[in-house]
Amino acid sequence: MGEAVISLRGVSKEFPGRHAAVRAVDDVDLDVFEGEIFGVIGYSGAGKSTLVRLINALERSTAGTITVAGTEITSLSERALRPVRAGIGMIFQQFNLFASRTVAGNIAYPLKVAGVPKAQRAARVAELLDFVGLSDKAKVYPNKLSGGQKQRVGIARALATSPRILLADESTSALDPETTADVLGLLRRVNAELGITIVVITHEMDVVRALCHRIAVMERGKVVEVGEAYQVFAAPKHPATARFVGASLHDVPTPAVLERLRRRHPGRLVMLRMQSDGGAGGYLTRSLREHAVEGTIIYGGISEISERPFGSLTLEITGEPGAVAGFVDHVVTSAGATDLGTVDAPLALPLHAAERAAATEDGERA
Ligand SMILES: Nc1ncnc2c1ncn2[C@@H]1O[C@H](COP(=O)(O)OP(=O)(O)OP(=O)(O)O)[C@@H](O)[C@H]1O
Numbered sequence: 001m002g003e004a005v006i007s008l009r010g011v012s013k014e015f016p017g018r019h020a021a022v023r024a025v026d027d028v029d030l031d032v033f034e035g036e037i038f039g040v041i042g043y044s045g046a047g048k049s050t051l052v053r054l055i056n057a058l059e060r061s062t063a064g065t066i067t068v069a070g071t072e073i074t075s076l077s078e079r080a081l082r083p084v085r086a087g088i089g090m091i092f093q094q095f096n097l098f099a100s101r102t103v104a105g106n107i108a109y110p111l112k113v114a115g116v117p118k119a120q121r122a123a124r125v126a127e128l129l130d131f132v133g134l135s136d137k138a139k140v141y142p143n144k145l146s147g148g149q150k151q152r153v154g155i156a157r158a159l160a161t162s163p164r165i166l167l168a169d170e171s172t173s174a175l176d177p178e179t180t181a182d183v184l185g186l187l188r189r190v191n192a193e194l195g196i197t198i199v200v201i202t203h204e205m206d207v208v209r210a211l212c213h214r215i216a217v218m219e220r221g222k223v224v225e226v227g228e229a230y231q232v233f234a235a236p237k238h239p240a241t242a243r244f245v246g247a248s249l250h251d252v253p254t255p256a257v258l259e260r261l262r263r264r265h266p267g268r269l270v271m272l273r274m275q276s277d278g279g280a281g282g283y284l285t286r287s288l289r290e291h292a293v294e295g296t297i298i299y300g301g302i303s304e305i306s307e308r309p310f311g312s313l314t315l316e317i318t319g320e321p322g323a324v325a326g327f328v329d330h331v332v333t334s335a336g337a338t339d340l341g342t343v344d345a346p347l348a349l350p351l352h353a354a355e356r357a358a359a360t361e362d363g364e365r366a
Helices: 048-055 078-086 103-113 118-131 147-159 177-194 205-211 229-234 239-249 255-264 280-290 321-335 351-365
Strands: 004-015 022-033 037-041 063-068 088-092 165-169 197-202 214-219 222-228 268-273 294-305 308-318 338-341
Touching: 004 048, 004 197, 022 048, 022 063, 022 197, 022 222, 037 048, 037 177, 037 205, 048 063, 048 165, 048 197, 078 088, 088 147, 103 118, 103 147, 118 147, 147 165, 147 177, 165 177, 177 197, 177 205, 197 205, 205 229, 205 239, 205 294, 214 229, 214 239, 222 229, 222 239, 229 239, 229 294, 229 308, 239 294, 239 351, 255 268, 255 294, 255 351, 268 321, 280 294, 280 321, 308 321, 321 338
Parallel strands: 037 197, 037 214, 088 165, 165 197
Antiparallel strands: 004 022, 004 063, 214 222, 268 308, 268 338, 294 308
């Protein structure tokens, strides 16, 4: 991993509220490393946008220090911030293109502001149009473009001044799934081919799945969990993370579903976590055979993060009672499985699984 290109220490941002101040970002410590794609996730109002706006000083912090590419920016004047901002590109959910300028004009704009001579501007614009695959749209106005094409222009414009960092605030939230995949593919190229560090804000699991190396989970202004995307999602430590995973994966039965499953399946129920090495299948088959019990999958969900499977399966285990107890003991101790008991002796979901199920319930209600 490279060195930290963005560092936050004890950073807070308060906005004056009608009654009391709103602390949108609350005492955050964070490092984003050179060359990574870093995700900031959390529900609406968690403080994600404010956090990212602090990084390019669109908002000024009320406490703490922020270092971007080696420069401590919190005490800089607007004038001194200019070169720092030139090293940070930004793209937005609503694209924020100038309707009155052509595609080429939009991309050239930051170069014009930076005082780049006209001939050089034209050459750079052509290069960027080629990179984002829109060479044939140079003279077109944004209102003639699809959402995905608009975001490509947004990306080209953000890259015009060759920044080291790209900030993407919900950059695919206004796009359909296919176009999203397209734009995410382009962002991956920006990272891999140009070596640009990317910070993405998102509430969408698909974006994290397709893009992020590491993530920070935010709740009420605080970063409550940070780490490698797979580690954080496969074994969430904070309820906010568990809810986020549950809302997209729907792998843990809600209490109502569990109740129905219990009535329909009188055997012992056990929930198995998918292992990061993808070995759950083999492990499960072997353990069932060794204990001479039968297992039927009755609920679950498996997906991928960073190309590794994660999720959980709920099984009904049947067989001779001693053998069933032996099997359940074995998977609980050696694989972190959850014993859910039987219809007559039910056992509750552990806290993080219950949070995951609750998010599924919210999703169903929404
Ligand atoms: N300019 C502002 N003035 C007052 N309060 C603000 C301002 N900007 C943000 N807030 C408040 O700060 C908190 C965090 O908002 P922020 O937009 O950073 O969250 P978010 O996680 O990005 O949410 P969303 O995804 O809905 O944009 C919210 O309570 C919001 O109302």
